[in-house]
Amino acid sequence: MTESTRPMRRQDIRRENEKAILLAAEKVFAEAGFGGATMQLIADLAGLPKANLHYYFATKEELYRSVVQNIFEIWLQAANCFDVARGPIDGISAYIDAKMEISRRHPDGSKVWASEVMHGAPVLQDYMESTLREWTDGRVAIIKRWIEEGKMDPVDPRHLLYMLWATTQHYADFGHQIETLNGGKPLSDRQWREAKENIKRVILTGIGAQPA
Amino acid sequence: MTESTRPMRRQDIRRENEKAILLAAEKVFAEAGFGGATMQLIADLAGLPKANLHYYFATKEELYRSVVQNIFEIWLQAANCFDVARGPIDGISAYIDAKMEISRRHPDGSKVWASEVMHGAPVLQDYMESTLREWTDGRVAIIKRWIEEGKMDPVDPRHLLYMLWATTQHYADFGHQIETLNGGKPLSDRQWREAKENIKRVILTGIGAQPA
């Protein structure tokens, strides 16, 4: 393909192919769902023969699992913004920004994750019961503290988190709908900025967030 | 099956079978996605031989289309609450209640709709470009009027609508995640009430809604 350069090292080959496959898989799984995706389609998009996919990922399930895990990592990383913050304005603003950026940059990943959860999390149930639960409990504790410190109104922390997740992910998962309602065009830079601002403003005002 | 009663009328047979098939299909499509769903599974769940499905619905696509259209109808009906209202507090409250009720009563339908949109609305693109667009434009106009009349802060109407959709549908589409984080149990009546109240409170406060 792009190889007019010298032959690649073994290591590089492995890394590049896995990356290409995962990227292609993410897109195909997002567009067609697990059931609708075919190894052939993924192979074509990755520019590899189908048999080569099975050399790197034994089964379709294994490949799918890798894709979903990748998303989950990214998803969790957005949490950092939350922790460092001194109060709801900092923390929630940063979290919304981070999650909106994920929705914009990794819409396919977001869709695969949504699909996985919608279908009852067949591969990631264990993650949800361990990692996700811990993560959520941690954030709930932070929000509770903010409430106790009078930094925001007494809103149920869980429902607030759901609201944050829902609102930000919507821009990825329902991106096609938004695009259609936007005259068939993707949101512009300006529109993305407006979206973020609107969400932040409504939610921060809505919970009565006070400057730290 | 349940027929210890007299033979059914033709009309009834048709209606009941179509209903059973659509219900089963909704569930299977929701759980497995279009690609993952099989006619055999739907047939089993509906308690009918597979061939009988094809007597009522020629193809899998046709059956799917019927399911998605059904959802879309329900979805649009929730709009009425919006129209009758005098101001944002009435209108948005009622809309949130209606959509939350849909999320609770028709989670499968909601998932199928979400799936359809996530995959680029292959069957319902035309609907989105006509009916949905008109509906949205109408609601945007109403919200704009409310803003002009000083009944709420100048929030971008579209992003507000997305926020309403996202937040309410989240409880259906990501119901499994919420359930997992709720200790593996479905939300109780009380928790559903709390969810509604939280959403309404945050959003109505967030947009600075004034009593009509």
Place this chain on the structure above:
DNA sequence: TTGCATCCTGACCGTATGGTCAGCTTTCAG
């Protein structure tokens, strides 16, 4: 009762898909 339209279904078919494998080429340590 009769005739017909509707309703039903087991058996079947072509295709597409996930996965396998034997054997090839390429890299690289010693």
Place this chain on the structure above:
DNA sequence: CTGAAAGCTGACCATACGGTCAGGATGCAA
């Protein structure tokens, strides 16, 4: 240079799926 390990792939296979169909069962109008 050499041999073994890693990487690659066309051809193949079993299965499962959507869809068909011939013919039987059933409701119903006349």
